[in-house]
Amino acid sequence: MxxxxxxxxxxxxxxxxxxxxxxxxxxxxxxxxxxxxxxxxxxxxxxxxxxxxxxxxQGLCDALGLSLRIGLIASLVATVLGTMIAFALGRYRFRARSGTNLLIFMPMATPEVVMGSSLLTLFLMMGVPSGGLAITIAHIMFCVSFVVVAVKARVATLDPRLEEAAADLGANPTQTFLRVTFPLAAPGILAGALLAFSLSFDDYIITNFNASPSSITFPMYVWGAAQRGAPxxxxxxxxxxxxxxxxxxxxxxxxxxxxxxxxx
Amino acid sequence: MPAWSTWSSMAELAVLSGGTARPPARRANWVPYALLAPGLLWLAIFFVAPMVTLLSQSLQEGSVEAGYTFTGNWQIYVDALQKYWPQLLRSVGYSAAATLGALVLAYPLAYYIAQKAGRWKGLMLVLVVAPFFTSFLIRTLAWRTILSDTGAVAGLARSTGLTDVLQAVALTGNDSLLSSKFAVIAGLTYNFLPFMILPLYASLDRLDRRLVEAAGDLYATPWQGFRHVTWPLSLPGVVAGTLLTFIPATGDFINSRLLGNTQTVMIGQVIDSQFLRVLDYPLAAALSFILLVLILVLVSTYVRRAGTEELV
Known part of the structure; x- marks a missing residue:
């Protein structure tokens, strides 16, 4: 006992x-x-x-291929955008810091159904057709915040003295970034990219609002198949x-x- | 730094860690603005602007075929609330139940990983994170198999009398576990559990064991030690975890659609079908906006309460 x-x-x-x-x-x-x-x-x-x-x-591997393509593009763009923001937040002093934090936080605190439906209204008014492009734009939007959080956590632990040492040894800012800062931040960037890819690959709710019949992603295929019995x-x-x-x-x-x- | 602090800090909200952030070291110039501009512009165009078009869409009248004109008629909000308040209330209720369930399940696991797991810590965290990287829909469909009438879980529930208890409290309508309130809430709890575990783990991992030991030295019982030391120190994780679970769970309709019945329809499902099947854009937009405002109000009230006074 x-x-x-x-x-x-x-x-x-x-x-x-x-x-x-x-x-x-x-x-x-x-x-x-x-x-x-x-x-x-x-x-x-x-x-x-x-x-x-x-x-x-029928259609399963086409859907899988589309999801992989969208996932790769969306995670690549979101990782670049998010990493830039994370470096700005972690390495520089500037005005509008709290506003930036709020704008990064908001997409993580908004239900997907609201983001999906509001984007649909924007695309309707702007005349952007539903389909692969609209889905990719949406995925980049909701992935950026997660990349920022992942990379910022890593950047915050980097010792600024390492970069100062590089500068003291005669490296210019570009060399310092490429040889010191970037390799040190790489695990965080990779984690952010992986997270972005899996979020994009797995998204159903937002995707469904912006998809057309010719742009069936893997989650949409699964959803459709589930109604008739998934293979x-x-x-x-x-x-x-x-x-x-x-x-x-x-x-x-x-x-x-x-x-x-x-x-x- | 272990890779795990990267994984778990992802789940910590920017807003909660914002206050403790170390002030950055460098002088201000144009560089930070150049770094921020593309990403923030993207969010401004594809996250903020849609909120405006959503509001605008809700105040328009017309049809998909004939086009819409802006009339600024707020009556649509009264109609939407009158017609769909049960689904709204139900979404908040299910989501709150699932959040509470996830907290109760996640706390012991997060505590064990952070304080007791030792060399198994890495492996246990991998196992927590891995399902998170697998299709949400496929895993939810697996619950149909697990809870099906012929399955072992349903058999066990019948023989232990659990089905009778669930029926007595009206979580299920009959002998089966599927297509019920119970299945929807269990599905929501399951799906958002990693979002609860990771922030809890992050705050419990930082907990100084010596404080709990000190409480013991001062004759606190283990329960008192937990109640007065561990729990208050883990509150940031509790707040972050409950938000990360509650917010997506309230808008979710995958669980209610795949595991529920016509009596468990949640608001996300109504918005989805009004937009994409009924094609009543103004009503759907109004419901979507109501959900957004409702969540903002609930979350800000909760954060203020949790921030200024202790939760218990």
């Missing part, structure tokens, strides 16, 4: 972690299912059919994404700890 009490916190922590991971496990398990009928909700029989033919269902291949893609995310995060974690050990 005393043993149970001592480990109560551990049990609670593990239970919550299992609650968080259960859906991922179910998605992976059901990617090997061979369902009867349209709905992949009950286990029928083991099969690797979906894994050997991931592009089988097993959707689970295959979900599983691959989960493993890829796990691998990227684990590798970055290992690299950081190795570098720290080397530095110590």
């Amino acid at each position: 005393a043993w149970l009490r001592r480990h109560l916190l551990l049990f609670a922590a593990v239970a919550v972690l299992l609650y968080m991971l259960l859906p991922n496990v179910v998605v992976a398990v059901f990617s090997f299912n061979d369902p009867v009928g349209r709905y992949n909700y009950t286990w029928t029989e083991f099969s690797t059919r979906a894994w050997t033919n991931p592009c089988g269902p 097993v291949q959707v689970n295959v893609i979900g599983t691959v994404m989960f493993i890829a995310a796990l691998a990227i995060v684990l590798v970055s974690q290992l690299l950081t700890s190795r570098r720290q050990r080397a530095a110590a």
Whole structure:
């Protein structure tokens, strides 16, 4: 009983972690299912059919390709814009700092349905057609703030004396930035870019407001398919994404700890 | 610096960390403005301007075919509130329940990772963050499998009498767990849990263990130590986490659409269908604007309360 009490916190922590991971496990398990009928909700029989033919269902891989393209462009632009803002906030003194912070904070504190619908009204009035361009613009907008927060956290921990040392050794501002500041901030920038990519890749609500019938992203495909019964291949893609995310995060974690050990 | 402080600080709100930020070291010149301009311009055009066009759209009359003209008729707001107040109220209620649920679930896990996990800390944080990088829709659909009538969870709930309890408090309408209030709130809790865990972890990780030990030395029971030392010091994380959960959960309609029924429709679902299916743009815009204002009012009241006095 005393043993149970001592480990109560551990049990609670593990239970919550299992609650968080259960859906991922179910998605992976059901990617090997061979369902009867349209709905992949009950286990029928083991099969690797979906894994050997991931592009089988019509439109799935087109949607995946579109999401990857939009994700890459949106995360690239958002990372550049967000990193610039983060450097301005972390390295310079200027007026309108609190106004800037508020403008960065607001998109994170606005429900997606409000951002999506308001952009739709803007695009309607400006005559911007729905589709890939409108979606990309929207994704860049909501990703910028997250990049700023990620990069700012990293920039805040950088020792300004390192840059001063570079300048003392005769480096000009461009050289200082490229050889000292940028490499030191790179992990934060990478984290911001990854976060932006996954936010863009995963967005349904805002995308749906700005999409046209010819611009079906992967989440929109999943949503549409869910109404008629989603094909097993959707689970295959979900599983691959989960493993890829796990691998990227684990590798970055290992690299950081190795570098720290080397530095110590 | 561990990579984790980068991941977790993402979840800390700019507004909350703003007050403690170290003043930047350099002299002012044109450089910061040049760095800020492109990004802020983007936000001004595609975030701020749409709020104006949204308001303007709500005050127009006409139709998609005939075009719209601005009439400035605020009556639409009265109509929208009269017709859809149950969905608005329900969204706030579900979202508040999910936020509370997420806080109760996240606190022990965040505390364990921050204070007790030792060398498992990195791995546990990876496991918290990883689902966050996997499709939200696919994971929500997985809950349909987990909660389905033939599944193990439903069986367990029936044999332990949980289904009867849920029915008694009207969280479910019948024997099944799916297509109910319960499923929607559980789905919302699940989906926004990482947003609660990360800021809580960040504030608990900074907690000085010696303060809790000092409380013990002064004869505080573990509960008193938690109540008077740990909890107050973790409040910034609690505030950030509850905001990051409550705000998106209130506007969400994926959970209510995939896990609920016609009695669990949330306001986001109404806005979505009015805009994209019914094509009643002024009404949809008015509802969207009401949701925005409602959240701003609730959040600013909450932040002010949490900022000036203790929450409990």
